[in-house]
Amino acid sequence: MKITLLGTGSPLPDPNRAGPSTLVTTGAHNIVVDCGRACVMRLVGAGVMPPFVNLVLLTHLHSDHICDLNDLVTTRWITTPAPMASALKVVGPVGTRQVVEGMLAMLALDEQYRLEHHEDLRTAGGMKIDVIELVAGDTHQHDDVVIKAFRTDHRPVEPTLGYRIEHEGKAAALAGDTIPCPELDDLCQNADVYIQTVLRPDLVANLAALIPANAGRLTDILDYHSTVEQAGDTAARNGVKHLVLTHYVPTMQPGTEDEWRAIAAAKFSGPITLGPDLTSVEI
C-alpha cells in the first residue's frame, strides 16, 4: 500500500500546497481521501489520471476537504473513454448525498453542454456517482480493500469519520480533522501508518496576533484539531508503526520541517513523515 499526500495545505491558501487530499494506492485501486483545493492537479503529479480513480472517501464535509470534488468528477467523466465509463463511488458521512446532489446541480449545465457536443459521451452516459453514506462502525468492502469507518471528534462539525483502510495484511489509519478521542485510538490501534491532520497552537496564536481582525476566527480552530504533539501522543499510545502529518495549520514554512517533526518526536519514537505535497510512504 502506498500513501501519497496530494495536498498538505488547509483552508488558509498557500501557493505551494494544495488543499487536504491523500491518495491511497492498493494494488489495483487508487483511493482519494478528501478532495481539497487542486487535488486533481496533484493527483496527476502523482502519476494517476482521473479515469483511474474509482473511489473517493470523505472524512467530513468542511469546504477545504471537498471543494475540488467537482473537478475530480468532471475531469474523470470527460477524460474516461466510453468503454471504460463507470460510476465514481463517493463514500462519506451522512450529509455526503446532500453535497453530491448540490454539486451535480451546479454541474448540470456543463454536463448538458458536453453531452450535446460529444456523441461518444452520450453513449457513455452522464456523470455517474454512487454515494454511500457510512456511520461509525460500518465496514465497506471495495473489491479486495476493506474500509472501516470510525467516529472522530471535530465538533461542532458532525458527523465526521476516520477510515481504516486494510489491504493484504496492512492497515492505514486516515484520521481527518479530529482531536484525540477513544474512537481515534481504536482507529489507529497498531496501524502500519497513521495519517493525522495537525495544527500548531503556538503558530496560530502568532498569526492571530498579526491579524487582530481575524483573531477570533483563528483561535476558534484551536479546539477541534489535533496538535502536532497530540498526534505524536496518539501514535505512541496506540502502537502505530509510522506517523504521517499533513494539513499543516498554519502552513509549514520551508526549513521548519525539523521543528515540526521534533514536537511529534518528543512523544513518538517511531518514524515521522511530513513534507511538501506528493510526499509518500509505502507500507
Ligand SMILES: [Zn+2]
Ligand atoms: Zn474540518
Ligand SMILES: [Zn+2]
Ligand atoms: Zn480541515
